Amino acid sequence: MTNYEQFLSHAAGLMKESAIRQMGSVLSQSKDMISFAPGYPAEDQFPWIDFTDICRELLTGTDGSVLQYGPTRGFRPLRETTIDLMKARGITSTLENVLITTGSQQGLDLVGRVLIDPGDVVLMELPSYTGAISAFRNVGAAMVGVRQHEDGIDLDHLDDTYLQLVKQGRRVKMLYVVPNFQNPTGLLMGLSKRPAIVDWAERRDVLIVEDDPYRDLYFPDVSSEAETRPIAADDRYGRVIYLSSFSKTLAPAFRVAWISAPPAIAAKLEVAKQAGDLCTGGFDQRVVAEACRRGLLERHIPELRAHYQQKRDTMVRAIGQHMADQVTWTLPRGGFFLWVALSHQLRSRDVMPLAQARGVIYVDGSAFFVDGTGTEFMRLSFSAPSPSRIEEGVRRLAAAVTAAAAISPAPPVATP
Secondary structure (H helix, E strand, O other), X not given: OOOHHHHOOHHHHHOOOOHHHHHXXXXXXXXXXXXXXXXXOOHHHOOHHHHHHHHHHHOOOOOHHHHOOOOOOOOHHHHHHHHHHHHHOOOOOOOOOEEEEEHHHHHHHHHHHHHOOOOOEEEEEXXXXXXXXXXXXXXXXXXXXXXXXXXXXXXXXXXXXXXXXXXXXXXXXXXXXXXXXXXXXXXXXXXXXXXXXXXHHHHHOOEEEEEOOOOOOEOOOOOOHHHHOOHHHHOOOOOEEEEEEOOOOOOHHHOEEEEEOOHHHHHHHHHHXXXXXXXXXXXXXXXXXHHHHOOHHHHHHHHHHHHXXXXXXXXXXHXXXXXXXXXXXXXXXXXXXXXXXXXXXXXXXXXXXXXXXXXXXXXXXXXXXXXXXXXXEEEEEOOOOOHHHHHHHHHXXXXXXXXXXXXXXXXXXXXX
């Protein structure tokens, strides 16, 4: 029998399946399974009628380029649209900076392939987005975690970590952050920290990769839109590579996102993209560009904010009713996720099979930590299930946590 392991590259040996995608296979096994695992947008919020009208007009056959190959950097009108969107967020960008990507995940993959050599250090928030962890692991990055406070990354720990790594002779290439309603914690980085991080990156000669897919999905808890000002808006030095997406606001199936980078880096990203897919889906880009031109995105976002806030509130109330004495949680002010910590020294992976047996799934929090910690956390996504399914799912989860606590060994008693 052929041993295929001998043919795999070193990079392939480092690859790991996404913990979120693993839960997808569990979900397919039962129609009654309630999923708090993937951060999927609500399907009943997709603007179906608008998309139907746009597609009908695009597919008349009068413009053959609609179904033709396009430029690697993307459909120019859509690139111009992203520049306008970034301008509204306080970011100055040009066509020279922007590429359209097949989802933000491709942007992360391109950043990794263009900027990271095996062994280079990437500083990551503790916890951090699993997709970024996968993309950087695949190119051999050494990922080192930095603590977070309630208002985002710990700036003192960031600099201390950097200095320790440099003292060890290691090269710190970049810092990866999700400042707005972070995946997985839902945290909103403090406004004063954002320019401070840029100044830190300039002082320490480090790049910042800012991933910003949830920025528009803030709830009324946010006092003003200024609280979600991107880090890139305060970048006076050309230190920030900025990624954002239409997946959470229009529809993920289009796989349309963008990356804005300093021109010298953007040019290399384009070359790397040519080797990967030559061009992002042209028809998808046309649909998204037309949706933005018609004002659909601007009209739709307020509806999404109200919808997801209702679901967040439903989940928080249900947890308070069914398991308040078993967990603690951080209240997100936007985005898709609730970050829950188990009490009584329980581990998330021990609760998971009991939860699955009761028909509810989530993502084990340890998947988001690059230092092997986080075993007590669960990431619960409230974006996709209906309010009634959220309530039932939390009830099932509470029963699983209670069952796990009953069979868990008692914590050791401290001796006087």
